[in-house]
Amino acid sequence: MVADNVLLFRNDESEGDIVYQNIIRFLDKKGRKSERTRVSYEKHIGDFFKVMRNKDIEDLKIRDIQITLEDFEDFMQRMMDSKMIANKTINNITGTMRGLLQDLNLRTYNGKKLIEDVSYLYVKDSIPKLNETTNSYGSLTVSEVKQIAELVIKEEKFEATSKRLFILFCLDTCARKTAALNIEWSNFIVYDDHVEVRYTDKGGKEFKPKIKKEFYEELLQLKCESVEKVFNFSSTAADDMFKRALSKLDIDEGRNIVFHSIRKAGAKYLYSITGDILYVQKVLGHSSPKTTMVYIEVEEYGVIGAVSSTMNLDLDILNKISHEELLKVIKSCNSDMKLLLALQAKKILEK
Incomplete structure (x- = not known):
């Protein structure tokens, strides 16, 4: 029944209960179309408050959810400095938090708004999106x-x-x-x-x-x-x-x-x-x-095709070079290519 999901606020409920229940109300609304969306939003909100308030969402008080523009800026800077998550994930978290704060700004407790000021959320580019075209971290071999x-x-x-x-x-x-x-x-x-x-x-x-x-x-x-x-x-x-x-x-x-x-x-x-x-x-x-x-840094463009890459190439070349020359070719390969060759050699030797 629809009524099973309705949150009823009692007069004796603490402000912590009210904050948590309203966050759940927001998540339930987002989860009506997709449970995966709800799970993602809950994680985003949990991650933000863990970093900025060192609290789980169940323990938040009204003062904890008074998020300022400076809080957003500090969160984004910490995440970029840590290099632990990609820019796209940071943008997703800040986007979720914007939606949550706008929703909580419409809610009241004891005649007052749960969140006093979210005017900065409506200022264009107040929380700029980070560049998502590349990963913030490199790769190893x-x-x-x-x-x-x-x-x-x-x-x-x-x-x-x-x-x-x-x-x-x-x-x-x-x-x-x-x-x-x-x-x-x-x-x-x-x-x-x-x-x-x-x-x-x-x-x-x-x-x-x-x-x-x-x-x-x-x-x-x-x-x-x-x-x-x-x-x-x-x-x-x-x-x-x-x-x-x-x-x-x-x-x-x-x-x-x-x-x-x-x-x-x-x-x-x-x-x-x-x-x-x-x-x-x-x-x-x-x-x-x-x-x-x-x-994994695979480009969709710029790759030389099968015809162009094999033009003027003697496909029988490996059968014509000496053992020493073949060893030189192998030694010139990068470490991952050598690993692939070693795996292939192992297969042949085990036959």
Whole structure:
């Protein structure tokens, strides 16, 4: 019944109850067309208040929701400085917050508006949208990620093995850092030839990446009785560990490398193996293949076609060059191409 979703305010309800119930009212309204939209909006609102007020939405008071233009500016600056989320996500969060504040401005409690002033929201460009054409962070190669993992095992004083395996797990599964930190042993489904990792990430999306049994057996050395989580350290500890290891490598600061660059490396590797953008889109949980193409830096234009790229090329050239020349060709390849060649060589040798 429609009446089941109606929120009735009692006279003895606290202002905290009123704030939370009105946020739920806003979310319910947004969720009428799509439950996924409701989930996204709830996460956006929760993220904003966690950063700006260090509170969950259930604990907010009326004074906490008096959001100013300066609050928006500070939030956007913090997120850009942290390089933890893309500009598009920052724009989505601020857009959701604008809608929420405009809605709460229409609500009253004890004869007063829940939010006193939102006039700045109606001023053009008062909260400018950030450029979404590029990611705010760069990418690593697979070999660079593995180098970082090996540096961690050498340099970290605490939980070095766990942190090394965490990096490799994020690379192997393309899981986001927060999702990987929430992985529990019950998420692993063991089959004869592989292990499936089943988990739910943001937006309620389900993921089922596969890992080799040998890697799963490595992970098992972290298992402790009465501890369900696989990786038992904080997101901040993961970032700090990554920064320490990164500082040991000769990587240009202009590349904007952050922990999330590991996921990007895994995604680019999958694309180089499969050449299937739709498969990589599914692995990453993107809603559009265009998002995935930007993410892994695949251009839609400027590629030389099959005819143009093979003009004046002797397709039998590999059969004509010497063993030494072939080795020179292989050595001149980038690290990810060498990895692909090594995988192909392994297949041939195992036949």
